[in-house]
Amino acid sequence: xxxxxxxxxxxSGGIGTVTALNLEQGGLAEVTVVCRSNYKAATEKGFTIDxxxxxxxxxxxxxxxxxxxxxxxxxKSIMPFDYIIVTTKNIPDVPPTVVDLIKPAVTExxxxxxxxxxxxxxxxxxxxxFPTNVVLSGVSLMGANEISHGHIVEEDPDxxxxxxxxxxxxxxxxxxxxxxxxxxxxxxxxxxxxxxEADVLFIRWRKxxxxxxxxxxxxxxxxxxxxxxxxxxxxxxxxxxxxxxPAMNEVRAAAKAAANVELPESLxxxxxxxxxxxxxxxxxxxxxxxxxxxxxxxxIVGEALRDGEKAGVAMPTVRTIFGLCKAVQWRxxxxxxxxxxxxxxxxxxxx
Amino acid sequence: xxxxxxxxxxxSGGIGTVTALNLEQGGLAEVTVVCRSNYKAATEKGFTIDxxxxxxxxxxxxxxxxxxxxxxxxxKSIMPFDYIIVTTKNIPDVPPTVVDLIKPAVTExxxxxxxxxxxxxxxxxxxxxFPTNVVLSGVSLMGANEISHGHIVEEDPDxxxxxxxxxxxxxxxxxxxxxxxxxxxxxxxxxxxxxxEADVLFIRWRKxxxxxxxxxxxxxxxxxxxxxxxxxxxxxxxxxxxxxxPAMNEVRAAAKAAANVELPESLxxxxxxxxxxxxxxxxxxxxxxxxxxxxxxxxIVGEALRDGEKAGVAMPTVRTIFGLCKAVQWRxxxxxxxxxxxxxxxxxxxx
Numbered sequence: 001x002x003x004x005x006x007x008x009x010x011x012s013g014g015i016g017t018v019t020a021l022n023l024e025q026g027g028l029a030e031v032t033v034v035c036r037s038n039y040k041a042a043t044e045k046g047f048t049i050d051x052x053x054x055x056x057x058x059x060x061x062x063x064x065x066x067x068x069x070x071x072x073x074x075x076k077s078i079m080p081f082d083y084i085i086v087t088t089k090n091i092p093d094v095p096p097t098v099v100d101l102i103k104p105a106v107t108e109x110x111x112x113x114x115x116x117x118x119x120x121x122x123x124x125x126x127x128x129x130f131p132t133n134v135v136l137s138g139v140s141l142m143g144a145n146e147i148s149h150g151h152i153v154e155e156d157p158d159x160x161x162x163x164x165x166x167x168x169x170x171x172x173x174x175x176x177x178x179x180x181x182x183x184x185x186x187x188x189x190x191x192x193x194x195x196x197e198a199d200v201l202f203i204r205w206r207k208x209x210x211x212x213x214x215x216x217x218x219x220x221x222x223x224x225x226x227x228x229x230x231x232x233x234x235x236x237x238x239x240x241x242x243x244x245x246p247a248m249n250e251v252r253a254a255a256k257a258a259a260n261v262e263l264p265e266s267l268x269x270x271x272x273x274x275x276x277x278x279x280x281x282x283x284x285x286x287x288x289x290x291x292x293x294x295x296x297x298x299x300i301v302g303e304a305l306r307d308g309e310k311a312g313v314a315m316p317t318v319r320t321i322f323g324l325c326k327a328v329q330w331r332x333x334x335x336x337x338x339x340x341x342x343x344x345x346x347x348x349x350x351x
Numbered sequence: 352x353x354x355x356x357x358x359x360x361x362x363s364g365g366i367g368t369v370t371a372l373n374l375e376q377g378g379l380a381e382v383t384v385v386c387r388s389n390y391k392a393a394t395e396k397g398f399t400i401d402x403x404x405x406x407x408x409x410x411x412x413x414x415x416x417x418x419x420x421x422x423x424x425x426x427k428s429i430m431p432f433d434y435i436i437v438t439t440k441n442i443p444d445v446p447p448t449v450v451d452l453i454k455p456a457v458t459e460x461x462x463x464x465x466x467x468x469x470x471x472x473x474x475x476x477x478x479x480x481f482p483t484n485v486v487l488s489g490v491s492l493m494g495a496n497e498i499s500h501g502h503i504v505e506e507d508p509d510x511x512x513x514x515x516x517x518x519x520x521x522x523x524x525x526x527x528x529x530x531x532x533x534x535x536x537x538x539x540x541x542x543x544x545x546x547x548e549a550d551v552l553f554i555r556w557r558k559x560x561x562x563x564x565x566x567x568x569x570x571x572x573x574x575x576x577x578x579x580x581x582x583x584x585x586x587x588x589x590x591x592x593x594x595x596x597p598a599m600n601e602v603r604a605a606a607k608a609a610a611n612v613e614l615p616e617s618l619x620x621x622x623x624x625x626x627x628x629x630x631x632x633x634x635x636x637x638x639x640x641x642x643x644x645x646x647x648x649x650x651i652v653g654e655a656l657r658d659g660e661k662a663g664v665a666m667p668t669v670r671t672i673f674g675l676c677k678a679v680q681w682r683x684x685x686x687x688x689x690x691x692x693x694x695x696x697x698x699x700x701x702x
Contacts, residue, residue, distance in 0.1 A: 242674030
């Protein structure tokens, strides 16, 4: 029996696969990776990885590759997982939810669930569904993409902030210890920056200043952040001034009112200038929109809006952006046949 | 010499061509139509028109078809035009402006300019450029499209509101008389509803409740009004409630504060329900966006916003929609090579 931590990694795209690689390189974990569309490529040829900190790999394989979530309660021959790391997108408005997705693999009272995902309140459904399991927050600044099945390019280094979410039925001390232990395992490769951060709300709200603003605005306008900044050079009446700044300030106000998180005003300009101009950065929501994929607008825009408005903050810019995202998501559902406008109209006419 | 009014019609798409047909059918006008992309089709085969009030025409020709604006000052053999009707889109942010477009055809102190176009303040550049010419407002509710070069289908009947814009250097009485005379000529066919409306601001702001709201929201979400209404059936947190209603109420408040125009609250629901569900109405801005054409957001959204904010009205929903439209227009300019982001970035890096 191995003394290594047994890790299940769900979501083997760019960030997920580099996460698996880093853990295996550290030597303190053996990783079972769950693949979907890239399963055939990964099992037949292994992963091709071009990583800015781990180097180049061809035919790399984690300890195990599966094509679906293992059912540990049904199959007693499967050893329990110590960690379940989720690096999928988090789209609660389109099934399956994260809870439904990982449920078969969770061992009650044992598996530590690590959500390396954006947005607010993403732990809440997990606390409810798995009250005896620690749920950790992972906020990643890594930039990595799967450019073809099983071929990963990591361009922006792996910086991971790990925090306890707290607020669950479990002792805070136990959650903090679990977070620190996960950091130890993740850091073992010596190649990445992984730190324990006590203040999960600060970490998550700060990232939302970028994500709740640039992501939907780029998606709604079909523009990268460089183009939006160039289009804003002609004066006060510009997309950055009309959209980006007011939305970021609304998120700041919401963070203060809803979570007592102080995001200094200077962060607004920092977040406007966050992307180097020459990379023509396309935030993930823009990439998803272009590929007619669902967008993560509920946890990224919606939860910030709901928390802020519940705390009495007026967020008209974010609210309008949210409404437009909601419509865009419905359009994508329509495209994929999850809603049926013709049928809805027929039923309405009958009624 | 004809006693008929000599009319130049600029913009021979769906609405323009039906407008020309109606004037010729009335017998009080002879119309010179300026064609662009459909010039070849129109001269070779005439227009094919399927009109809900005038019937079907094949090979229909107005009195004259030109492929550019005639230069009446340069060519003295051209008789002055009594009326210059403009049915092009009005996109002041993309050259040429309406002023530059029609300038060669305007006879000072004589030609009456009729703008059958949407939006606010569209007369102002014309009053400045042509201070001795009457400028009339035309607000059309016609639904007509050019489905292929020279082939026009009119589905929604021609209802035209004609008003004097007033506010120019010319006597109000003269402008009012010119408006009434144009109505007489336009009504002569006996087939259309054309009325003189004294209150141009009421007419234009009322139409903006629909146009400044549905048009950009449909364009930004790539959805027709039926889909947006169906997507709003699931509760208060819907696109109609988050976007359409607040934006319409902001336009109402702006109309009151900026122009003393009372738009009753009941108009909000009327404008939400304006389109029959079964026609899956795609407002023109959505059609233009889908064809990668420029959108008329400046006069339709921008002027309402500027007038409203100048009068002290908070319009955060419309403002956000305007900012997104501005970005979308820049993207279209980028697509057509009117802006050069790579070059802009290079120059920025050098500086």
